[in-house]
Amino acid sequence: MKRAVSYNDVAAFVSMPLSSNDTEEDSTSSEEESESKSFPMKKLAIVMVGLPARGKTHIARYIARYLNWVGRTTRVFNVGNYRREILGASQPAQFFDPNNQEGRRARWELAIKCLDDLILWLKHQHGQVGIYDATNSTKERRKYVKERLETESIRVLFLESICEDKSIIEHNIMETKLRMPDYQNMDPERAVEDFQARIANYERANETIDDDEMVSYIKIINVGRTIMLHQLTGYLQGKLVSYLMNMHTLSRSxxxxxxxxxxxxxxxxxxxxxxxxxxxxxxxxxxxxxxxxxxxxxxxxxxxxxxxxxxxxxxxxxxxxxxxxxxxxxxxxxxxxxxxxxxxxxxxxxxxxxxxxxxxxxxxxxxxxxxxxxxxxxxxxxxxxxxxxxxxxxxxxxxxxxxxxxxxxxxxxxxxxxxxxxxxxxxxxxxxxxxxxxxxxxxxxxxxxxxxxxxxxxxxxxxxxxxxxxxxxxx
Known part of the structure; x- marks a missing residue:
């Protein structure tokens, strides 16, 4: 399968092995010195963007797995896990309706709690890369997240997963309804119906990332068939692109x-x-x-x-x-x-x-x-x-x-x-x-x-x- 890649203002696109020194907090590599002038703590937050059933969590976990393995201390902060732990897993589709004010307020508070913990981990617990796994599907939400992170001297990279292939979406829904904690004890047909209603609620308010948001971003379309890059800077972001161009979410042994x-x-x-x-x-x-x-x-x-x-x-x-x-x-x-x-x-x-x-x-x-x-x-x-x-x-x-x-x-x-x-x-x-x-x-x-x-x-x-x-x- 061929992959179409769109390069837009790409400042770095490299794939190099990390030396043992690169695993240390006080690394002085020239790549990191140049990218850390305005972000002295050399921390990176990857902010996931996209509708449910687009493979965001799968991609986030794969990125964390890869970065931890090459020596970058990485952790995924999933807003859905906060919702399940605090409010319980069995939230109906109506909870995600953008017109449901009570649900909207609860989801906002959970998102802020998750973001607070990500910042705490990056700044005070020796984390290097934090992955903020949530839909982040509106410009307003992304603007808040970006400003909050940059105020803490944390570099921000948005990673949006867009899927227009219905067969891929259907496959992801089937994987989700069988394995997602929200639907473990639910009849499969009912689980699929509820999850599709949840997706429809998110679609009503969804806004894809635009260049006028002035952010660095990677867009993965149809699980990697097309990858779009915008204003990427730095060694680590280049390594991520190299990895993302090879990964996929299809199952095999x-x-x-x-x-x-x-x-x-x-x-x-x-x-x-x-x-x-x-x-x-x-x-x-x-x-x-x-x-x-x-x-x-x-x-x-x-x-x-x-x-x-x-x-x-x-x-x-x-x-x-x-x-x-x-x-x-x-x-x-x-x-x-x-x-x-x-x-x-x-x-x-x-x-x-x-x-x-x-x-x-x-x-x-x-x-x-x-x-x-x-x-x-x-x-x-x-x-x-x-x-x-x-x-x-x-x-x-x-x-x-x-x-x-x-x-x-x-x-x-x-x-x-x-x-x-x-x-x-x-x-x-x-x-x-x-x-x-x-x-x-x-x-x-x-x-x-x-x-x-x-x-x-x-x-x-x-x-x-x-x-x-x-x-x-x-x-």
Missing amino acids: IYLTRHGESEYNVEERLGGDPDLTEKGKRFAVKLAQYIHEEFTGQGKELPLIWTSQLRRSRHTVQFIPTHNVCWRALNEINAGVCEGKTLEEVKQQYPKLYEARLKDKLHFRYPGGESYVDVIQRLEPVMLEVERMREPILIVSHNAVIRAIYGFLIGKRQDECPNLEVPLHVVIKLTPRAYGCEETRIELNVEEDNETVDGSHLDSKLSTRSTKPPKQVFF
Whole structure:
């Protein structure tokens, strides 16, 4: 699908990895120095705009997930959550009628409370990017929000989601009525009817953003088919554009797993390029069986497969007869001078390094090697490609890499990634949704049995198209 992009007074449009220093509050990068002259606190508020069922909350959560992962402390402040917590979730469509004075006053007070908390978090609780998730569908409301934030020295970017495609709206309504907290205990047909009435009430007062409002804005039309940019300034806003041009809100499953057990896993050694053990080879067979049941057995095409360029990762998918893209970016964290050593050997030979790693696993960089921050930086282009894809994908990689990818998909902060639990011989199936990510873990039994480890008995089961070994393409 092609995307039309309109550039209007765009001052920055770049996509660069953040260095570890960029995660600190006192960052002195030239990009941020130039953009912070009139906003010395270097804080950004992203103000969502748009009617219900246009994907605003989905987009807001995705942006927060991305920015937290690249090291920008980000939080979504959703006015709807304030309404549900203070007034209760079961508010009828009439509550949102612009002529309902009592409802209008209550919604205004909730919006102000939410905005107050966003400002407090940005100014006094070390937040860097706050996302104000509400309809903000009138010029009057946007003017108030902009002036209030800029008075607090917070830069403002409006992000409007416009949808003219009825099929997308209907899909979003179905997702909402099944998953939105407002309709959890309501009959589905009644929920759809009430939500459509709520949308109609908002439509009566809706005003799209115009250039005469003198604001920086991004307009996403039909979930990214067209993107319009106006008066963007600064490094971070440029990164957001790069991300938004790749994301979408369509649902599909992403499968993650580490390679099968390797010789170094048994010896508890770091890095290297060892081959699989017998148990690791059995996992390769079991993984092929699982993929057969999940896809070919249900009449679906096999998923795209990505692995690292290392043998233990490539050999784990050797029995799945489909193309395999081997990414250098998916290689395990480079342990530098510690490659091939056990942690006990590192402790004995490099005690200061061992202690430094224990104190700060995220930023610790092996001499001549990498840190977790380095791994996340090199994975950023890979994850943008994952965001762009609309088909299922199986990613087979290594402990540090799968931790980083898994952390991105479930919305973890960068500092949480190094300690996420990703055991061997477990497939993690993730299905992103508007209000979170559905997760299923499938543990594959690799204990000895009567099955061979050469995969020969799988040829007729896995694919009717080919019994040839999978083709591997290095990238």
